[in-house]
Amino acid sequence: xxxxxxxxxxxxxxxxxxxxxxxxxxxxxxxxxxxxxxxxxxxxxxxxxxxxxxxxxxxxxxxxxxxxxxxxxxxxxxxxxxxxxxxxxxxxxxxxxxxxxxxxxxxxxxxxxxxxxxxxxxxxxxxxxxxxxxxxxxxxxxxxxxxxxxxxxxxxxxxxxxxxxxxxxxxxxxxxxxxxxxxxxxxxxxxxxxxxxxxxxxxxxxxxxxxxxxxxxxxxxxxxxxxxxxxxxxxxxxxxxxxxxxxxxxxxxxxxxxxxxxxxxxxxxxxxxxxxxxxxxxxxxxxxxxxxxxxxxxxxx
Amino acid sequence: xxxxxxxxxxxxxxxxxxxxxxxxxxxxxxxxxxxxxxxxxxxxxxxxxxxxxxxxxxxxxxxxxxxxxxxxxxxxxxxxxxxxxxxxxxxxxxxxxxxxxxxxxxxxxxxxxxxxxxxxxxxxxxxxxxxxxxxxxxxxxxxxxxxxxxxxxxxxxxxxxxxxxxxxxxxxxxxxxxxxxxxxxxxxxxxxxxxxxxxxxxxxxxxxxxxxxxxxxxxxxxxxxxxxxxxxxxxxxxxxxxxxxxxxxxxxxxxxxx
Ligand code: HEM
Numbered sequence: 001x002x003x004x005x006x007x008x009x010x011x012x013x014x015x016x017x018x019x020x021x022x023x024x025x026x027x028x029x030x031x032x033x034x035x036x037x038x039x040x041x042x043x044x045x046x047x048x049x050x051x052x053x054x055x056x057x058x059x060x061x062x063x064x065x066x067x068x069x070x071x072x073x074x075x076x077x078x079x080x081x082x083x084x085x086x087x088x089x090x091x092x093x094x095x096x097x098x099x100x101x102x103x104x105x106x107x108x109x110x111x112x113x114x115x116x117x118x119x120x121x122x123x124x125x126x127x128x129x130x131x132x133x134x135x136x137x138x139x140x141x142x143x144x145x146x147x148x149x150x151x152x153x154x155x156x157x158x159x160x161x162x163x164x165x166x167x168x169x170x171x172x173x174x175x176x177x178x179x180x181x182x183x184x185x186x187x188x189x190x191x192x193x194x195x196x197x198x199x200x201x202x203x204x205x206x207x208x209x210x211x212x213x214x215x216x217x218x219x220x221x222x223x224x225x226x227x228x229x230x231x232x233x234x235x236x237x238x239x240x241x242x243x244x245x246x247x248x249x250x251x252x253x254x255x256x257x258x259x260x261x262x263x264x265x266x267x268x269x270x271x272x273x274x275x276x277x278x279x280x281x282x283x284x285x286x287x288x289x290x291x292x293x294x295x296x297x298x299x300x301x
Numbered sequence: 302x303x304x305x306x307x308x309x310x311x312x313x314x315x316x317x318x319x320x321x322x323x324x325x326x327x328x329x330x331x332x333x334x335x336x337x338x339x340x341x342x343x344x345x346x347x348x349x350x351x352x353x354x355x356x357x358x359x360x361x362x363x364x365x366x367x368x369x370x371x372x373x374x375x376x377x378x379x380x381x382x383x384x385x386x387x388x389x390x391x392x393x394x395x396x397x398x399x400x401x402x403x404x405x406x407x408x409x410x411x412x413x414x415x416x417x418x419x420x421x422x423x424x425x426x427x428x429x430x431x432x433x434x435x436x437x438x439x440x441x442x443x444x445x446x447x448x449x450x451x452x453x454x455x456x457x458x459x460x461x462x463x464x465x466x467x468x469x470x471x472x473x474x475x476x477x478x479x480x481x482x483x484x485x486x487x488x489x490x491x492x493x494x495x496x497x498x499x500x501x502x503x504x505x506x507x508x509x510x511x512x513x514x515x516x517x518x519x520x521x522x523x524x525x526x527x528x529x530x531x532x533x534x535x536x537x538x539x540x541x542x543x544x545x546x547x548x549x550x551x552x553x554x555x556x557x558x559x
Contacts, residue, residue, distance in 0.1 A: 161368040169366055176378045177385050184389065184435070188427030195416070198409050199488035201517075210494040211479050213437055213472060217497060230497035231505075242465045244448070245458030246327060253451035253559055265448050300486050301434060 004141070005081040085140070194300050207287045207298050215279035216272045222287060237268075330458040333551060370555040375450075379443035383471075384542065386436040393429040394531065401481070403527035405520035408483040433475050440471045452556035460548040463541055470538040477530040483523060491526075492518055 013028040020027075073091075077084045134140055163169075210218050220229035244265075252258050280299045284290030290298070322328055323340040332338040369375055400419055401411045415422035444464060447453060453461035480491045495518075499509035514521040549555065 162366060163368050169370070172378070173381055176381060180382055180385055180435075181389065184428050184432055185424070187431055188424050191427065191431070192416075192423065193427045193430035194484075194486055195412055195482055196485040198406060199483045199485060201488070203485075204492075205485055205489055208489040208493050210497075211476060211490050212434075213475070214494050214497070218493065221497070226497070226500040227502060230500040231502070234497075238465065238469060241444075241468075242462050245330075245453040245455075245461050248454070251454060253454065253557070255449070255559070258451060261451075262449065269445060300490075301430070 004083060005077070007081065083141070085134075086143075196300075206285045207283060209279070209283070209287075209299065212276065212280055212299070212301065216275035218287075219275045219279035219283070326458075330456065366554055367558075369558040375557060376555065377442075377446055379439050379446055383436055383439045383443055386432050386439060387538070387542070390429060390432050390436065391535065393425050393432065396425045397429055398531060403481070403524045405483060405523060408481060408523060412482045412484075433478060437471055437475050440468055444468060450557055450559065454556075457548070457552045457556060460545060460552060463545045463548065467538065467541050467545060470534060470541065474530065474534045474538065477526040477534065480518075480523065480526050481530065488518060 009031055010024075010028060013031055014024050016022075017024040017027050073084050073087045076082070076087055209215060217229060217234060220233060223229070224233075248258075248261050250258055250261065255262060281292045281297060282289055284295045284298050320340065323338070329339065336342065397415070400415055400422065402408060412426070415426050447461065447464065476491070476494060479494075480487045495509060495513055498512065499505045501508055510516070512522075512525075513519075514525050
């Protein structure tokens with residue numbers, strides 16, 4: 001188990017000990033590849049103590065010295081919990097990037113002044129910094145790559161002024177929900193939905209009107225051929241609305257920079273509003289023109 | 302790209318046409334980066350996780366939103382209100398379903414009974430009806446607000462199209478519900494409304510036949526529209542709403558500020 005920080009090893013040993021009902025130290029020793037101490041003593045006759053593994057712990061890597069001086073990787077590893085091989089690799093990468101020479105601790109004195117901490121056990125080999133040999137039968141661990149979100153999401157690179165959804169947005173939404181519910185209940189207490197006589201196929205009311213949102217179209221029916229007013233115009237209307245984003249190529253959002261688009265849309269908006277109001281309130285018997293204040297309102301919700 | 306006899310094969314032509322479509326603005330606006338339908342998608346472990354991460358179910362609200370997005374004056378809460386109204390309509394609608402049978406004359410009698418025999422029956426019916434009209438209005442105004450903010454511009458083009466579908470579905474929901482009381486108002490308003498569709502060239506008769514189940518409205522129409530109103534259309538609109546909300550988030554949250 002090269003380079004796993006001790007505390008991690010211990011944690012997993014504890015877990016395994018709990019699961020298998022064995023002693024923590026024993027498992028820990030096993031994991032490190034050391035001779036299980038208790039076992040060897042308790043049952044020496046039964047089985048010969050396993051031969052001491054070639055390397056009980058990975059030999060301290062010759063700590064390379066960067067230009068700033070040699071670092072004690074062992075100590076750093078113990079401090080930070082970052083495995084020694086990773087520290088080593090990072091140092092090598094840095095040295096390569098900065099074009100500096102990687103000096104091993106074997107020849108520290110000349111290159112780097114601050115080597116007081118260099119462990120005495122440091123291999124004196126002056127070999128060039130090869131990556132640390134990985135003991136046989138050991139799996140190395142790698143960090144996962146951090147994937148930037150920019151590739152798939154519309155992430156603004158410049159920081160924007162943001163607020164938390166909770167509580168700011170949710171509070172507003174809650175109040176809005178309460179308000180519309182209250183409004184609807186109060187309105188419904190005072191105004192009843194219409195219910196006329198039982199449906200009678202032989203007696204068409206005069207005038208007969210479509211639901212209000214179709215009254216603009218019904219109004220058009222009195223000017224145009226049914227194929228135009230009932231089919232062509234609504235179809236063009238729906239398709240026309242749907243393709244707005246693909247027709248309007250102007251990227252501006254400021255009203256001042258998109259006057260034409262606003263004019264056209266407003267024209268249709270007002271036209272349909274006027275036609276709807278006209279069809280709702282100014283059409284009486286026979287769908288003929290009538291003033292609501294003279295002939296009454298012929299309109300049901 | 303010769304295939305031996307110097308001609309461009311059908312296969313190449315098809316793949317060229319496919320490439321053309323898949324690099325078009327319409328296509329790229331529909332399928333987000335990371336989608337397997339996008340041009341240049343390759344099968345890799347990373348892309349596979351993108352497909353899931355870009356899934357519809359990736360939550361309704363983000364952790365944070367732009368500060369201006371919570372200002373009431375920006376959205377006027379219109380999209381949100383449309384959604385709230387839809388929920389209120391679902392709740393009141395379920396209540397009504399307990400007392401309503403879509404047959405003639407029972408439908409009419411059941412509606413009558415709501416106002417006389419059922420506790421809160423009249424109130425809930427009123428709420429359902431006024432809520433429905435209000436929802437048509439808020440959806441329409443929501444569309445107008447989105448237009449005046451230019452909020453349909455890239456990358457939000459497709460969400461606008463989804464919105465149009467929602468508008469049409471809202472109208473259809475309201476229209477199918479209109480018939481259910483089975484009174485004079487319902488019968489003739491729906492007659493007038495669906496007669497308009499019957500004028501469609503070529504398919505007009507078929508359309509009206511499929512919709513009202515005959516050449517004119519009959520009690521069969523009632524059952525048909527009832528099923529559309531309480532099951533089919535709500536189901537479809539919920540699917541489109543899910544896509545709509547999800548796209549709002551994926552397109553970078555609410556647009557603006559202006
Ligand atoms: C059932 C109907 C609908 C519901 C429930 C709904 C809901 C919402 C909600 C909650 C938002 C968030 C922002 C806001 O509240 O304004 C939104 C945004 C949006 N909606 Fe809708 N909507 C509906 C119909 C429509 C229609 C008819 C359109 C346009 C044709 C549309 C286009 C858009 C667009 C483009 C956005 C993004 C706006 C932005 O980023 O500022 N929606 N919708």
